Amino acid sequence: MTFLNTLINASYYVLSAAVSLILIRNIVKTRDAQEAVLYCIILMPFLLRVFHIK
């Protein structure tokens, strides 16, 4: 049980990091300014999670 929890916990952090990278890539690639701002806002909770801050 503890091992599974640790594994799932770690994989969620990996997922958060992956989503963060995709969002950063989208910020760079998008041609729409509104989308770029939106991606920046969405990125915040993912980065706080990845850095174990919130």
Added chain:
Amino acid sequence: MNNRSLFIVKIVAFTLMLVAIVWAGIEFYNHRNFTETVVLGDGVSTVKKLSDYYPGLKDSVNDCNIYIFEGKEPGGTLMVIGGSHPEEPAANLTAELLVETAEVEVGRLIVAIRANRSASTVTRPGDAYPLYYTIPTPWGEKQYRMGDRWTNPLDAWPDPEVYVHYPSKQMLAYMDIRNFNRTWPGYANGTLTERTNFAFMELVRAENVDVFIDLHEAELEYPVISTIVAHQKGTNVAAMTSMMLNATEFKIGMEYSPKSLHGLSHREVGDHSQAVSYLLETPEPLLDRVRGITDEHLLLTGKDPFVQKAGEYGLLYEKIDDDGWPIDVRVGRHASTVLELAQSWSDLNPDRSIRVSNVPRYAEVIENGIGFYFANPANVPSQRLAYE
């Protein structure tokens, strides 16, 4: 929009995002790592760690301090825990009041101030909770972490779809797998919260605790309020305590712990150990869903016009007026109830008597304020300080 303008918008948005993250991140980090200083009163004999009873918690965020008071004469053992739900500050403040003032004449007293320490390292920004609160003392202000009901997701994440309680297999709300008062009696191979409960159960069994008291606060919209919830083993003591307090200090009820509702301390500690378990509730308007501005002022004064209006319409289970429910009143209620439970227990169990002295009661706490009883850490030798 041309490429140059788009580039500028992206740079500005990204920079603003980074500023927001750093700003908020520093606040969150400082709150998570904020330490509260506790001055050990003359009655404290030893300070142990929870991991002394279950090494599986060693060096974890929930390896909290366990304060032990040895009495001058042998007798029974009383255990009091605060901080099960760190959004209920009267609980940890009462536990700290005991640590700083209590002296034990007969028996032993064991206190935990921050039973679920992890839950005190996070708040609910979505509900506009303040990060800290301060208690005025004769030597300045003493600051505390405001916490949440649940273990910090940074320490236990993600939650299951459905939380299956151990060992009853009762299905509970998913997030309550991080609720310290839904995971009793704990599970050695479980999540951080379940392991913390398991460690406390090991402590209760190892120290042969007779009376176990879990301190809480409740919203006025909730029917279990201003009451002692008692395991069936201890209803006589709770009833006598309720009668005595109603006759001498304030109104307080007494309720039976439901046998089929699992995970709560008043049920599981009594079921899985020799101890008689009780849970105390005082009113805390900050927890009410109908409240207005949610800030430190509301937390400490318990004054809210919206909760008061709900009371005028008869929607609450406890009265509220212009005086609100100040923190001193709430701590005073807990202090008197703990002392009266110990007294009633001793009257009915003279061979396992517990006598605690020097702790201020309801009227004294209201008159002087809770901060009056907290000593200045600057005037105390470092070996008489503990950190939460």
